[in-house]
Amino acid sequence: QKEVEQNSGPLSVPEGAIASLNCTYSDRVSQSFFWYRQYSGKSPELIMSIYSNGDKEDGRFTAQLNKASQYVSLLIRDSQPSDSATYLCAVHSASKIIFGSGTRLSIRP
């Protein structure tokens, strides 16, 4: 079982709609969770971090964490073509950050 799992996609969402990205993790004691955006050929860019259960909103982005279900998600409202990228979920586990393999998101006009 992978430590951090994401659907590889591609996930295709119409412009202006909500994109929902999901991630599950295996380490029950993890306390820190992150979402990164990576454009093709570029390095990952941190877009959200979340440390406690519930929702955390930042502009068009909302991170949701459910530690009991070992589940973290990212919602992108009013999706724009510039949101087309690969989104990496990352979880702190045993003194390291473990990255998922990413979900490729495509926003169609």
Add this chain to the structure above:
Amino acid sequence: DGGITQSPKYLFRKEGQNVTLSCEQNLNHDAMYWYRQDPGQGLRLIYYSQIVNDFQKGDIAEGYSVSREKKESFPLTVTSAQKNPTAFYLCASSTSPSYEQYFGPGTRLTVT
């Protein structure tokens, strides 16, 4: 400007040669990391360092070596023992292991 720099952006080497990738940060971060990313894949941890003069192997350390003589610098050497060195190499740093990591722009290494 605070940030992480990696050089060079592109690097070409012949098989059998060792090559050193540079990573410098001026964020005053204690922890630094090296990852490898292959096409269509996630990030795999090569080495990490939480303090100066100390570092630990990650998941794929074989064929690589690092040093951490200064807080700001964490160079990675890809040795001839690394069987498939062609990849995108990413350096990152963080205040501590449990906090956000920030990435440099990466070095794309091609070995032929």
